[in-house]
Amino acid sequence: KDTVYNLAFDFGASSGRLMLSKFDGEKITIEEVYRFPNEPVKLGQSFYWDFLRLFHELKNGLKLVSKKKIKISSIGIDTWGVDYGLLDKNDQLISNPFHYRDKRTDGIIKDFENMALLEEIYDVTGIQFMEFNTIFQLYCDYKKRPELLNYARTLLFMPDLFNFYLTHEKYNEYTIASTSQMLDAEKKDWAIDLIKKLNLPEGIFQKILMPGNIIGYLTKEIQEETGLSNIPVISVGSHDTASAVAGTPIENGSSAYLICGTWSLLGVESESPIINENTKKYNFTNEGGVEGFIRLLKNINGLWIIQQLKQSWNLHGIKIGFPEISQMASKAKHEEFIINPDDKLFIAPDDMAEAVKQYCVETGQGLPQDIGDIARAAYNGIVEQYKNCLNNLEDIVGRKIDTIHMVGGGIQDKFLCKLTADVTGKKVITGPVEASIYGNAIVQLMALGYIKDLKEGRKIIKNSIEQKRYFSSI
Numbered sequence: 001k002d003t004v005y006n007l008a009f010d011f012g013a014s015s016g017r018l019m020l021s022k023f024d025g026e027k028i029t030i031e032e033v034y035r036f037p038n039e040p041v042k043l044g045q046s047f048y049w050d051f052l053r054l055f056h057e058l059k060n061g062l063k064l065v066s067k068k069k070i071k072i073s074s075i076g077i078d079t080w081g082v083d084y085g086l087l088d089k090n091d092q093l094i095s096n097p098f099h100y101r102d103k104r105t106d107g108i109i110k111d112f113e114n115m116a117l118l119e120e121i122y123d124v125t126g127i128q129f130m131e132f133n134t135i136f137q138l139y140c141d142y143k144k145r146p147e148l149l150n151y152a153r154t155l156l157f158m159p160d161l162f163n164f165y166l167t168h169e170k171y172n173e174y175t176i177a178s179t180s181q182m183l184d185a186e187k188k189d190w191a192i193d194l195i196k197k198l199n200l201p202e203g204i205f206q207k208i209l210m211p212g213n214i215i216g217y218l219t220k221e222i223q224e225e226t227g228l229s230n231i232p233v234i235s236v237g238s239h240d241t242a243s244a245v246a247g248t249p250i251e252n253g254s255s256a257y258l259i260c261g262t263w264s265l266l267g268v269e270s271e272s273p274i275i276n277e278n279t280k281k282y283n284f285t286n287e288g289g290v291e292g293f294i295r296l297l298k299n300i301n302g303l304w305i306i307q308q309l310k311q312s313w314n315l316h317g318i319k320i321g322f323p324e325i326s327q328m329a330s331k332a333k334h335e336e337f338i339i340n341p342d343d344k345l346f347i348a349p350d351d352m353a354e355a356v357k358q359y360c361v362e363t364g365q366g367l368p369q370d371i372g373d374i375a376r377a378a379y380n381g382i383v384e385q386y387k388n389c390l391n392n393l394e395d396i397v398g399r400k401i402d403t404i405h406m407v408g409g410g411i412q413d414k415f416l417c418k419l420t421a422d423v424t425g426k427k428v429i430t431g432p433v434e435a436s437i438y439g440n441a442i443v444q445l446m447a448l449g450y451i452k453d454l455k456e457g458r459k460i461i462k463n464s465i466e467q468k469r470y471f472s473s474i
């Protein structure tokens with residue numbers, strides 16, 4: 001059989017990557033074409049994504065591919081959730097997209113005047129309350145900068161925005177739109193009543209497009225600039241977590257997935273939304289998945305804390321990377337320091353190492369002395385969240401979870417994987433690292449008719465990678 005080549009872009013909060021996926025009928029191999037940092041910019045009091053730079057890097061990646069002179073069948077793009085760009089009546093981007101860690105939404109849920117409406121938001125959307133959800137970002141726009149929404153004619157989430165500038169087609173892809181907390185989880189369409197009750201302009205929301213469809217073709221300008229031909233751009237699970245779940249070789253109902261990137265996303269796949277007192281109490285989310293599945297999961301503040309510790313030490317002239325930090329944590333002099341990653345201290349501190357120290361002192365644990373102790377406090381806190389989340393999940397779904405499939409950049413951290421097995425008492429199976437890329441690629445292959453369905457795609461992924469197993473030794 002001929003090899004099919006697809007391009008998968010995955011924009012994470014810390015880096016973006018373009019991979020060439022090669023499918024020979026049995027296996028998928030991925031080749032990294034281009035990787036670039038995703039460096040958000042603080043401008044005045046505001047915190048933005050550098051969208052122009054990211055689009056520039058996207059084109060740089062496409063130019064590198066065109067030099068390879070191979071026939072590319074399609075392109076798919078996935079990104080982090082909730083953030084968006086607004087276009088005016090001439091389809092011009094009105095402002096740089098805000099970073100979800102921008103402080104303008106701080107305290108918004110607590111200060112929300114209409115409690116009944118908050119209840120309704122969860123009942124309709126089934127989405128975990130987080131202050132950065134699109135619904136609250138837009139509500140802030142409405143309250144604080146109404147002129148922006150007055151000008152806006154189109155709302156595009158980050159992957160929709162990239163797709164638009166590649167094809168000139170405007171859609172809101174289903175999985176990314178679900179992260180907004182403005183989709184009706186049952187109907188898989190905009191919750192128009194909620195949107196009206198919040199006084200948001202309903203006209204800016206686009207038609208919802210399901211994963212697995214052709215969005216459009218590279219425009220003439222992009223073709224000229226990159227040297228590529230009129231390749232189709234496909235709507236994949238354009239939320240990175242949706243692609244990562246699709247790319248995780250889950251085998252049965254007693255397995256959970258745990259996606260370890262900047263965030264940790266822990267959950268199961270469900271045939272339909274589960275919205276009840278338990279999911280509300282535990283603040284679980286029902287995000288949209290590939291092939292109509294619901295991603296019942298919890299968003300956990302995860303390796304962001306390790307990323308920020310690294311940055312803080314690097315800024316103080318200590319040149320250590322992730323492998324060293326992990327090593328030092330595994331050999332910490334004091335193994336018992338622990339933080340609560342949900343504490344607001346850890347959302348966006350100026351200095352993460354100081355934040356961890358402050359937390360430990362304020363909670364009466366004393367002062368962690370060195371890098372090993374500080375990092376260990378963070379690891380312990382993250383993994384404790386995994387354990388609690390699994391308990392809640394078992395309560396919600398009414399069955400035992402015996403296996404965790406861990407994927408994402410974090411699985412390169414063997415200490416994290418082993419600690420997860422030890423603390424949760426579950427079997428941990430890891431792989432792939434680039435789960436979003438694999439999930440992105442199989443949805444393209446499904447759309448083009450090379451793969452029948454998600455089940456077949458996952459089998460192919462399992463055959464294509466090496467998995468590792470970790471067992472609890474406690």
Ligand code: ADP
Binds near residue numbers: 303307408410411413
């Ligand atoms: P995102 O997609 O959100 O940008 P990734 O999936 O790339 O994130 O995961 C990044 C995280 O993976 C880092 O914050 C770090 O904690 C972890 N990581 C990456 N490489 C290594 C490594 N070699 N050793 C230990 N941890 C690593």
Ligand code: LRH
Binds near residue numbers: 079241
């Ligand atoms: C992970 C992720 C996650 C959250 C956050 C905003 O990259 O997409 O699912 O929604 O970013």
